[in-house]
Amino acid sequence: MILTITMNPSVDISYQLDNLSINHVNRTNKLNKTAGGKGLNVTRVLNQLNEQVVASGLKGGKLGEFLEQSLNDHNIANHFFEIQGNTRNCIAILHEGNQTEILEGGPTISTEEIESFNEHFEELVSKSDVAVISGSLPKGVEPNFYSSLIKTCDKHSVPAILDCSNKALTEVLRGQYKPLLIKPNIDEIAELLGEQINEDIDSLKQSVSNPIFKNIEWVVVSLGSNGVFAKHKDKYYKVDIPKIKVVNPVGSGDSMIAGFASALINKATNEEILKKANTLGMLNAQETVTGYINLKNYDDLYNKIKIIEV
Numbered sequence: 001m002i003l004t005i006t007m008n009p010s011v012d013i014s015y016q017l018d019n020l021s022i023n024h025v026n027r028t029n030k031l032n033k034t035a036g037g038k039g040l041n042v043t044r045v046l047n048q049l050n051e052q053v054v055a056s057g058l059k060g061g062k063l064g065e066f067l068e069q070s071l072n073d074h075n076i077a078n079h080f081f082e083i084q085g086n087t088r089n090c091i092a093i094l095h096e097g098n099q100t101e102i103l104e105g106g107p108t109i110s111t112e113e114i115e116s117f118n119e120h121f122e123e124l125v126s127k128s129d130v131a132v133i134s135g136s137l138p139k140g141v142e143p144n145f146y147s148s149l150i151k152t153c154d155k156h157s158v159p160a161i162l163d164c165s166n167k168a169l170t171e172v173l174r175g176q177y178k179p180l181l182i183k184p185n186i187d188e189i190a191e192l193l194g195e196q197i198n199e200d201i202d203s204l205k206q207s208v209s210n211p212i213f214k215n216i217e218w219v220v221v222s223l224g225s226n227g228v229f230a231k232h233k234d235k236y237y238k239v240d241i242p243k244i245k246v247v248n249p250v251g252s253g254d255s256m257i258a259g260f261a262s263a264l265i266n267k268a269t270n271e272e273i274l275k276k277a278n279t280l281g282m283l284n285a286q287e288t289v290t291g292y293i294n295l296k297n298y299d300d301l302y303n304k305i306k307i308i309e310v
């Protein structure tokens with residue numbers, strides 16, 4: 001079983017407008033409401049791959065109920081921990097080729113809630129083969145929180161895949177317990193290392209070999225249309241991907257994470273792991289809906305990927 005964790009999920013609303021009139025009433029019937037958050041995108045892709053997946057994290061209030069219902073409607077197993085606060089809304093207004101977003105900060109979590117969630121997490125982890133931890137932390141949660149989740153994974157010998165940025169990530173890199181895989185994109189790794197990164201092989205090799213990544217088996221840098229640069233133990237790989245028609249690349253990193261989780265639990269080779277992850281990233285980029293993939297195109301893309309050990 002693959003466990004996915006989303007600590008700060010949202011109910012995402014997108015409104016489509018022909019044009020956005022500032023300081024006026026804007027009306028639309030073109031809207032969409034979905035359960036959002038990076039971990040839930042990963043979950044949806046894993047579900048489409050027919051992997052056994054359970055989604056967890058924190059939820060609260062009416063929007064928490066909506067989130068749970070929407071996962072149930074898609075037959076996605078979920079076991080969220082109920083908090084006092086309310087799950088947030090994130091709003092995207094699509095207008096004149098632009099995307100204007102309003103993101104609520106979300107609820108503040110109490111110390112007692114975090115302690116109870118830790119127990120809830122441990123119970124789920126003890127039944128899992130891999131844990132995927134994605135996204136930002138809600139207010140009230142210490143920045144080193146993911147270190148404690150990874151410590152629990154370690155206790156149960158469950159590998160953890162971590163996809164987060166900023167302080168939540170730096171704290172894990174500083175900590176004693178390491179995830180099996182991290183996947184910063186090029187901007188995230190530049191921010192992490194505090195320097196501009198070129199996309200040439202030597203610079204990327206140097207970046208992923210930085211001592212801050214010591215003891216992390218897989219360090220994967222996703223490069224959008226330029227594929228991936230990855231380090232696995234002492235091996236380095238450049239993944240070249242075909243040119244595709246991109247519709248909406250939002251969530252491609254999450255789809256890629258689903259690919260890593262799925263390939264890892266199916267004991268794939270390094271080459272297969274990298275091909276599956278990139279294929280799923282591309283499949284997501286070819287669709288309008290975030291976290292949706294059209295598996296009909298899977299083999300065609302998969303067979304066009306080139307893995308070069310560098």
Ligand code: ADP
Nearest residue numbers: 185222223224225227246249252253278281282
């Ligand atoms: P994130 O969504 O985390 O920022 P990326 O944008 O690097 O991550 O995308 C993750 C993966 O999805 C890429 O490594 C690639 O395989 C695929 N992908 C994303 N954008 C594109 C694109 N424009 N063209 C082709 N593949 C893409």
